[in-house]
Amino acid sequence: MQANFWDRNQLKLAPVFFLAPAMLLFAVYVLYPIFSSLRISFFEWDGVGEMIWIGFGNYIEMWEDDRVHTAIKNNFIWLICFLLAPPLSLALGIFLNQNLTELKFIKSLFFFPFVVSPVVVGLIFSWFYNPKYGLLDSFLEFIGLNPLAVLSNENIVTFGIIIAALWPQIAYCLILYLTGLAGLNKEIVEAAKIDGAKGWSMFWNVILPQLRPATFIAVIVSVLGALRSFDLVAIMTRGGPWGSSTVLAYEMVEQAIFNYRMGYGAALATILFLILDIYIAWFLIRVWLNEKGRL
């Protein structure tokens, strides 16, 4: 009996049906908007009126915009500080990698800032830094130092926000490293011990190489976190005082939503997108190589 068309071609046709719903939504909400934003970045546009083609006008303007310079500088500070998250988490992870009964619960307490919403994290730290009510300035006064008023001080405000952001970020990397440490190959560690490795050389030559996958992910998520930072800036300072704590992602929203400059906002987003593309390309190449290795 001749099988019908569907039965004969099922393996060829099935992917279409399985992938279509996801692909369709993804194309409409992710792929198309990327290209659309790239296009908008060449226009002067308030979002409702006529779109005026200005070529690279927005990009040229950005080149001379002080707020953009501050944003890029701050993003760079975010990046440097966020790259401290993996080593700090690793140190904390090694410290916590013990077998005491109470540690199971204490580890969870270290993890959980990761699941707390950035809005709440921002609020917690705004409260903590508040010059009038805050714990930090109360403490500084108590030990006889001048209060800092972190969030209204141009010079330290970005660091104040970054510390708040590092709280969940360290928790995240800690989860990665504690899982990595739990999965260490016991035989290799024991063998190294017999060979006389201990302390620093043990850590450097035996432990760290085994933690490489965890380090890889920890670095990726930290870089992404630093470059995409938006929530805490919006919640804690709105880029202030006087634009001193702005970052690219925040500046983009400020321009597009609050100043109705869609074209300029889109150009800022494009710059951020291009910077992140380097990481996307790097990650994809890794996945590709991994894939081929398995074949």
Place this chain on the structure above:
Amino acid sequence: MFPEPIQKATFFSRGSYRIVLYFAIIVWLLPLAAVFLTSFRSLADINSGNYWGWPTEFALVENYTQIFTVTPMLKYFFNSLVITIPTVIGTLTLSSLAGYSLAKHNFRGNFLIFALFIAGNFVPAQILMIPVRNLTLSLGVYDTKMGLILFHTAFQTGFCTFFLRGFIKELPHEIVESARIDGASELRVFWNIILPLIRPALAALAVLEFTFIWNDYFWALVLVQGDEARPITLGIQALRGRWTSFWHLISAGSIVAALPPVFMFFMLQKHFIAGLTMGAVKE
């Protein structure tokens, strides 16, 4: 085991380890403790400047009752649930279908589609913002929960497909192959064979996605304007504007907003960590 188990150390080291440990956890939780304490202070305490001393009276019940009766917090909380739960279900449905196909079907462009899903996932939200906002407006779902559900489902499908495709790829190909030889349709293979096997991955993703979407602030800010669709993250921020000096209520509201993901995390910690650390142990 690295480092050496503390049980092998001297009595003195063990003692100091514990001291440092407790000190570290106290410092770690200090900013949170402040908000937590404030959430059950009375207005009188706040007004008289008693921010850090022992509360003169505990207004725990009053504050948390007020949050739900005086402010629209209950509405926000409900909105968050109505946005989050359908999104999680929708995302898992779409991405398990897509993940299966990308893992077990050979066709041209397979890796390209997979790469698109991965790449989309790393893209900064700002590059999507203006077009997604316009699209949401023209679909007539701006300032509705549906608008957020649609976008989140589309965006999160990238991450979940990446995750599930990896998980399904690890499943032995023979089980799929033998079912096909027995004449099972692709839908049946998916439903009867794949789906039961990926349950742990789905559980892990469900917890993760719940947290991501519940905690979203950016997209709510971009796609929602009024109280009708406002999720709790945006609600807290709105309360801060309207109730500036009522810090005890804002604190209580923040604790309420943080509770569902924290609760899920403590209940389902195993799934949560499994989801987060996929790929962190072996390559």
